[in-house]
Amino acid sequence: GAGVSQSPRYKVAKRGQDVALRCDPISGHVSLFWYQQALGQGPEFLTYFQNEAQLDKSGLPSDRFFAERPEGSVSTLKIQRTQQEDSAVYLCASSFAGGFSDTQYFGPGTRLTVL
């Protein structure tokens, strides 16, 4: 079956612009995660949804970052007034049930470059 898909794959934004990144999880997966991966680093957790409920947003770096999953499937990560330090790969992952040991399946990521 289809895996996790993300769009766009690449995004270039001028500093101060708003961007929206989309994630389509695997069909039927309850849990959805967003991670930020800076160049040469491991992914860092941003936020977590179970169905449409955002249960953990402790990793969002500032109030410029906002995520939603209104119908419990597709999710959008929005970054307002982008800054150069927001340049990174944004990874989306989904898991079937969201248990602590569940495998998270990752999408290919969106590479955001802020000029």
Add this chain to the structure above:
Amino acid sequence: AQSVTQLGSHVSVSEGALVLLRCNYSSSVPPYLFWYVQYPNQGLQLLLKYTTGATLVKGINGFEAEFKKSETSFHLTKPSAHMSDAAEYFCAVSPWMDSSYKLIFGSGTRLLVRP
């Protein structure tokens, strides 16, 4: 707070040689442990995971890892490297004891395979 340490940002081996990638975690209570592989411009793919039970875990592509509680380690090994193993490898923990569903990743080890 939980943390993951991967010793060696780059590991270089000859084709056919043993692969050993090191991972240590910080928790006194064993977390769930994962190894992921990332090929260029792709998302992360699960190699293997340890939750409970047998401490020697076998994964895909001939990789295996052994959980050693006394050493707080979960090193990844493969008896004979193949050129196609060249990629970035990430160790991750699921800090279930903190009631968090996120993964905490190490900074990664890039595996280079020499012909």
